[in-house]
Amino acid sequence: MKVSIKVNGQNYTRDIEERTLLVHFLREQAGLTGTHIGCETSLCGACTVLLNGNAVKSCTVLAASADGTEVTTVEGLAKGNELHPIQEGFWEKHGLQCGFCTPGFLMATVQLLERNPNPTEDEIRHGLEGNYCRCTGYHNIVKAVQFAAAKMRGEAIAAD
Amino acid sequence: MYPAKFTYHAPWSVEEAITLMNENEDSKLIAGGHSLLPTMKMRLATPAHLIDMKNLRSLLSYIHDKGDHIAIGSLTTYHQIESSSLVKQAAAILAQTVSEVGDMQVRNMGTLGGSIAHADPAGDPPAAILASNATMVIQSSGGERTVAASDFFQGFFETAVGAGEILKEIRVPKFSGGSSYQKFKHPASGYAVAGVAVCLTKNGGNIGGVSVSVTGVSDGAYRANGVEAALTGQAFSEALAASAAAHAIDGIDALEDPFADAAYRGQLAKTLAKRAIIAAWNNA
Structure with missing residues (x-):
């Protein structure tokens, strides 16, 4: 079947098998391998992307169901060489170790901060409960999100 | 993990979806897909025909104040329900229960109708549906019927929704206790x-x-x-x-x-x- 999905502003029209999952469409058809495949069972969150603005686990969405939608992947966050404030937060606060889970955390954080620009630590941990970091680097991930939230609110960021 | 092969359909009306179900015996409806797709990837479900309800969202995704009850379209997502001030105020048990389903990403996709029609014995929403004495509206080619929560859940992944039927709406009585x-x-x-x-x-x-x-x-x-x-x-x-x-x-x-x-x-x-x-x- 033919499917058209706009990914990071660019249209991708591809002839695919009906059972193709969105994450495979993004990686193999669109060539955007920033979105990772982790557990494949909708638990780990590594494959999180924005589908029409909503954070979803792209291993549990059929590409066919996403026909005609707009998807944002981690490749769509930065503006040229300028990192998105969330990416900057993960950089500044060392919010990653091996980095495998990071694209999913970044995309989930986009949604979290859009719904709650000034989350408490508990709200950050609850909001990101659908993303697993098997290096267990959660403390710095929370700090990275707090950094990004402050920056996106336009506040001065205190140095460490 | 890929699901087994299937033929994909995306009808534009409830009637068309019912016709597709009646014409294709081995078919499954898919809404948010967060119960069905994992099952299909494990090959525990291998429907020959998958009928995607994505084009019915504008029709079946709503939360309406009906005076003595709240009418919720079956394709309404958990996130829409947990963030509805009407549901939080007049059907708090449902708002709280769906807020405990999965995680943020799952609640963005998962639907109330999909969950209760799937009837996973470990799912959260059936508890709220039963405790709030909700009523389910089910449509077939013969018309609509309503089923009380107490008659809806019939065991392991079994509900009152029969072959050729679609769960359209969940009516939750307002409750101030x-x-x-x-x-x-x-x-x-x-x-x-x-x-x-x-x-x-x-x-x-x-x-x-x-x-x-x-x-x-x-x-x-x-x-x-x-x-x-x-x-x-x-x-x-x-x-x-x-x-x-x-x-x-x-x-x-x-x-x-x-x-x-x-x-x-x-x-x-x-x-x-x-x-x-x-x-x-x-x-x-």
């Missing part, structure tokens, strides 16, 4: 190892009406009639909550799995029932 859903999450999957929903009204220091439902413990969610009988009309105390909660698994063969044996699961249900009764009383 106290309510609480208490859940013990499986630490990996987030599903309910046991979950108990309680809705009750106060009559001075006594409990007025009360409904108690349990999920995760049996082959389907059920009303805990023994707990309700032990509470109705009685003066509230924590001791009463504990003695009533002890009836949470009366007549039930609790499920067993490698994580929780029957005795543990049953004890969880009783403990959660007690907590839910006390919490519901305190916010009534």
Whole structure:
């Protein structure tokens, strides 16, 4: 079947098998391998992307169901060489170790901060409960999100 | 992991979806897909035809104030429900219960109708549907019918929704008493190892009406009639909550799995029932 999905502003029209999952469409058809495949069972969150603005686990969405939608992947966050404030937060606060889970955390954080620009630590941990970091680097991930939230609110960021 | 091959359909009306179901015996409807797709990837479900309801969203995704009840379209997502001020105010048990499903990403995709039509014995929403005495509106080629929550859940992944039928709407009576859903999450999957929903009204220091439902413990969610009988009309105390909660698994063969044996699961249900009764009383 033919499917058209706009990914990071660019249209991708591809002839695919009906059972193709969105994450495979993004990686193999669109060539955007920033979105990772982790557990494949909708638990780990590594494959999180924005589908029409909503954070979803792209291993549990059929590409066919996403026909005609707009998807944002981690490749769509930065503006040229300028990192998105969330990416900057993960950089500044060392919010990653091996980095495998990071694209999913970044995309989930986009949604979290859009719904709650000034989350408490508990709200950050609850909001990101659908993303697993098997290096267990959660403390710095929370700090990275707090950094990004402050920056996106336009506040001065205190140095460490 | 890929699902087995299937033929994909995306109808533009409920009638067209029903026709597709009637023409293709081995078919499944898919809404948010967060129950069905994982099952298909494990090859536990291998429908020959998949009927995607994505084009029916504008039709079946809504939360309407109908005076004495709230009408919720079957394709309404958990996120829409948990963030609805109407549901939070007039059907708090449903708002709280769906806020405990999965995680943010799952609640963005998962739908109330999809979940209860799937009827996973460890799903959270059936508990709220039973405790709130909701009514389900089901459509077939012969027209619409309504089914009470008490007749809807019929066991392991079984509901009153038959072949060639679509769950269209969930009608949740408005309720201004106290309510609480208490859940013990499986630490990996987030599903309910046991979950108990309680809705009750106060009559001075006594409990007025009360409904108690349990999920995760049996082959389907059920009303805990023994707990309700032990509470109705009685003066509230924590001791009463504990003695009533002890009836949470009366007549039930609790499920067993490698994580929780029957005795543990049953004890969880009783403990959660007690907590839910006390919490519901305190916010009534």
